[in-house]
Amino acid sequence: MVDFKIVLSDPQSGRSYKIDATGAAAGAFVGKRIGEAIDGNVLGLNGYAVEITGGTDKTGIPARRDLPGSGRRRLLLSEGTGFHPVYDGERRRKSVRGSEISPDFVQINAIVKTYGEKPLAEYFEQPQEAAE
Template identity: 75%
Template sequence: MVDFKIILSDPDTGRSYKIDATGPAAGALIGKRIGDEIDGGVFGLAGYTIKITGGTDRTGIPARRDLPGPARRRILLSEGVGFHPVMEGQRRRKSVRGNEISADFVQINAAVKQRGAKPLTEYFEEPKAAAE
């Protein structure tokens, strides 16, 4: 089965949280596109709505929102995701991935769109070590 690392950003606090999605949680992401909103209950975040903002495959190649499909392609870029020009007018052919999530993805970037009843810190707080 597919495993994803989901990096969930909280725009209000500026913090990020890592979610390991396996099994049905990972299967719920297959076929979704960058910009889609999904229910956070799939990941155990009741009441939250999460927006997919990007992702990368196993070799670190980023996904672009404006490129349809899940395939990796070499396209001529002048700016944006996958290429940041150094000189004005510079263009370069780079490998980028389409906006549809497939089993080739390893990391998926997401942001909180709508909050639930409990704050995210309650879901992701680390257990405190016992005092010795």
């Protein structure tokens, strides 16, 4: 089965949270595209909705929103995801992935679009042990 690391960004607090998605939670992401919203109940976040903003595969190659499909391609880039030019007019051929989430992905970036009743910090806070 597929395993993903979901990096969930909270625009209200400016914090990011890591979620390890396995089984059905990971399966809910397969076949979705960058920019699509997913119900947060899949990740255990009741009342939340999250939007996929990007991702990378097992070799660190980023996904581009404007590239259809899920395969890896070598494109001549002048700016944007996957390439940041050093000097004006620089172009370079780089490997990038399509916008569709496939089992080859390792990390998926997402942002909170709709908030639930409980704040995100309550879902992710670590229980502190009593000092003896």
